[in-house]
Amino acid sequence: MLDALPYRLATIAVLVALFAIPLVVHDDYYLHLFIVSGIFAAAVVGLDLIVGYVGQLSLAHAAFFAMGAYTSALLFIRLHWSMWLGLPAAALLVGVVAIVLGSIILRTRGHRFIIITVVFAELMRLVATNWVDMTRGFMGLPGLVVPPLVLPGIGAIDLTSKSRFYYVVLVAAIVAFVICRVIVRSSIGRKFVLIRENEPLAESLGISAFRYSMIAFAVGAAIAGAAGSLYAHYVGFVSPDLFNFSYVTIMLIMVILGGKGTLVGPALGAVIFTFLPEFLREASHWRMITFAAILIAATLFMPKGIVFPLLTHLLPRERRLRNARAA
């Protein structure tokens, strides 16, 4: 569906616009929001693999994000590893943790799966809070920095300004998106969808639901870990607050209201639901109530997410009719 020429052009236009943002936006506050959006966009396209494609509601994703942040922070503080080493290490470690957790819980589905992911997230929060010797507990780990980018022949490029770190995040989000897109468009991704639509049937035809759920779960977790590492070094500080339930809530809002099972939807959702609460600051006392009202309205009127109505209005008419007939 997204191979048609108009979509190629739209993709190029979006990419140009994304790269041009720091040239147009000079306000650090808005750049900050774009950076946070980008970090969350990376994390939630990973979450979309498991929630949107395989169809399992994981509430452990924010914990994976936080574990990535802690891994990278601890490697920096204890071993003086820069973010360039800490980020892949965080992705790897969190991916391995997801494989271990997944080998236990991916044999279950539905309520049991959801509950175990919550328990896991809570357990990790307790570890971060109580393993004071390692994590400094509630005091958190301060003093994280963004390392310069050393390129052979050019030298060290300082990335500490927001307009430069924006590009680090943008590249990371694009890499995460491309990884997920390659997976979902491959035969692996088609198996994800078959498992989502009817797991017992997919199994009876020779598809291992366990194996493919594991791929989605582990890749999604590794991406969340990498995103967490970026977040830690950007903010410069990690604390057990990262494990708060509000993070997983906002990530699921991004995925589901963005349009689960599309990758583009959750990425767009990350931008919208990072900016929206900030814009609502104008409403002061009414801020959270307004935000909640918008979420409820979106759930009621756009049950498939924001991106579907957008796509259907942009699609050429005959294609739209064909899709409507197939839906």
Add this chain to the structure above:
Amino acid sequence: MPALLEGHRLAVRFGGVAALKGVDLAVDAGEVLSVIGPNGAGKTTLFNVITGRVRPAAGAVLFDGEPIHRLAPFRIALLGVVRTFQKTEVFGPLRLIDGVAAGALARNDPNPLARASEALSTVGLDRKAHLSAQQLSYGDQRLLEIAQALAAKPKVLLLDEPASGMNHHESKRIMKLIVELRARGLAMILVEHNMHVVMSISDRVIVINYGEKIAEGRPDHVRNDARVIEAYLGVPQAADARAR
């Protein structure tokens, strides 16, 4: 020489209830074996054991002489033992072609969509390949289930009540399809309540009641077996009512 698929002394217990008590069966390539018996006799449980959804408490399932009763369902399917379900199972919102491709994708077939369209034309749904499964009539969904199974390249196909709820015309279509698949050398095990279907296309019939095999043989032989008449068919009028 052993048969393609054999069940030896298969026993299953659910809590205190014995669902199967030492059932034997064998089916070979190009053969249709029907399993009949009253509701709750253990027919679907037998399918669940053969396809790995239920582990037998005792006994063994051999495919090509190798035991398969400890394998996961998807591995058994990959070996070539594929089933359909009593309650229709399809990939609701997906296009037929994408859902039917599942079995070919599972086998890492280089061209799953081509396999899917072959399977769809075998059952006569090729012209509806781009509709979604939930747009089909019930009868077509039952055919779709067979197409899904065929794309998984079965050697043994287990059909769980393929003609249930079908009108006369639709069940004739299913019978024609089964006969055609048998001619291709497929081994089939059929669970079916429609006696007309069972008696016309089966090579052999086994009858189970309360988890035990009470008769086995050619359809006409089984039809006249006193124990079968007593346990399952009852008086002729009741048999007609059930067969409908």
